[in-house]
Amino acid sequence: MKLENEDALDHYIICRKCHTLHEEIPIHDGTKACCSECGAVLYRYDGKLAEHGLALSISGFILFILANAFPLVKIEILGHEQFITIPKTFIGLFEGGFYLVGLICTFLIFVFPLMVFLSYSVLFALLHMKKKEKIIKELLILLSYIMPWSMSDIFFVSILVALIKLIGYAQIHIGVSFWALIGFVVLELYITKNLHIYELWMLKKRIFQRENNDRG
Amino acid sequence: MIEVDEKKLVRCPVCEAVNIDKGADTPCRRCGCTIYRHQKFTVQKSWAYLITAIIAYIPANLYPMLITKQFGSNEGSTILGGIVMLWEHGSYPIAMVIFFASIVIPVLKFLILIYLLVSVKYPLGKDKKINKHKMYFLTEAVGPWSMIDVFVVAILAALIHLANIQIIAGTAATAFALSVFFTLLAAHAFDERLIGGRI
Structure with missing residues (x-):
């Protein structure tokens, strides 16, 4: 295989699932390219990626605040009422003396999801304004480190499991946060699973190459 | 050129x-x-995390995960005990979910990682058409789902906090959370280049 220089490697992509080497070809707006070996999506092309991403990450951020501020579920057992919010679940662990689990849970269901959405909002805003190439690069690196550790979707499934366990013992009232959390999880899944970090690096390259060409 | x-x-x-x-x-x-920074120690680092995870997985199964305090009497249930209880109560889907998340996925992950790490040194399955990259991708994708049980315990402990009925997290919750945490680290530390035998 012959190459002009090392930067020409940008036109190649290795499938993240089965590690097959592919050459990147230009595709139409709104379509996707799949791996010829295993069928996994390699990349998509979206002409308005920065704007779409910005809208999605800001709405995700708002939903995250809603999901944390209001009660998730309220139960009634023998006339006693009790409700939980997301922060209450991990604060409860700290109060029970489980500092290690409490710390792990705090990071997995609160700190990392918050960081992911904050960084995405800043990232897409900067990409949209075509400014601060260095900060964009740092944010992209940060994101790929923390993304595997954000577990809101798993937390949501756990809530469902916990509620089903309680059916029959207690009356369950679903709170505002529950619906907000559903919205947040859907957005999180879309952003972290559907927008590959690879596409964002390509977008960054496209934007700043054009900028530099205009200036030069 | x-x-x-x-x-x-x-x-x-x-x-x-x-x-x-x-x-x-x-x-x-x-x-x-x-x-992959620590070139010479890639395999060792992954092994170290993996062994820690396996060790932590033992108390996670032996000690109670949930302790129910009802009218002054304590009753603990382990992971397996909880699954059996759910099965007997008739909630089969939930029993299956917990069984997969806390037993099948961690054990499968241990086995796949051990297989991958051993096959780096010894030519295991070289002739067979097993795509090890796909196996690795699978462990990375399903790994975090074993956290379900820990989250469920955290939710129940926060929710059932009444005068005469209380649910408290048990020792196993700490051990299990640590076990999952270290398997995730082990998978991240594994150098994908080792699969192709390129080092």
Whole structure:
């Protein structure tokens, strides 16, 4: 295989699932390219990626605040009422003396999801304004480190499991946060699973190459 | 013009850019992160995390996960005990979910990682058409789901906090959370280049 220089490697992509080497070809707006070996999506092309991403990450951020501020579920057992919010679940662990689990849970269901959405909002805003190439690069690196550790979707499934366990013992009232959390999880899944970090690096390259060409 | 062997191309684990493998401490040409830093210790690091996870998994199964305090009497239930209880009560889907999340996924992950780490040293399954990259991808994708049980315990402990009925998390919750945490670290520490036998 012959190459002009090392930067020409940008036109190649290795499938993240089965590690097959592919050459990147230009595709139409709104379509996707799949791996010829295993069928996994390699990349998509979206002409308005920065704007779409910005809208999605800001709405995700708002939903995250809603999901944390209001009660998730309220139960009634023998006339006693009790409700939980997301922060209450991990604060409860700290109060029970489980500092290690409490710390792990705090990071997995609160700190990392918050960081992911904050960084995405800043990232897409900067990409949209075509400014601060260095900060964009740092944010992209940060994101790929923390993304595997954000577990809101798993937390949501756990809530469902916990509620089903309680059916029959207690009356369950679903709170505002529950619906907000559903919205947040859907957005999180879309952003972290559907927008590959690879596409964002390509977008960054496209934007700043054009900028530099205009200036030069 | 430079001539590159296709087998020498690696993917940066951070930004997914295609890089030429130049041996120890290759910085990624796009994001600048070192592609697998501790070249000489990759296997050992992964082994160390994995063994820690397996050790932590033993108390996670022996000690109670949930302690129910009802009218002054304590009753603990382990992971397996909880699954059996759910099954007997007739909630089969939930019993299956918990069984998969807390037993099948961690054990499967241990086995796959052990297999991958052993096959680096010894030519296991070289002739068979097993795509080890796909196996690795699978462990990375399903791994976090074993946290379900820990979260369920946290939710129940926060929710059932009444005068005469209380649910408290047990010792196993700590052990299990640690076990999952260390398996995730082990999977992240594993150098994908070892699969192709390129080092």
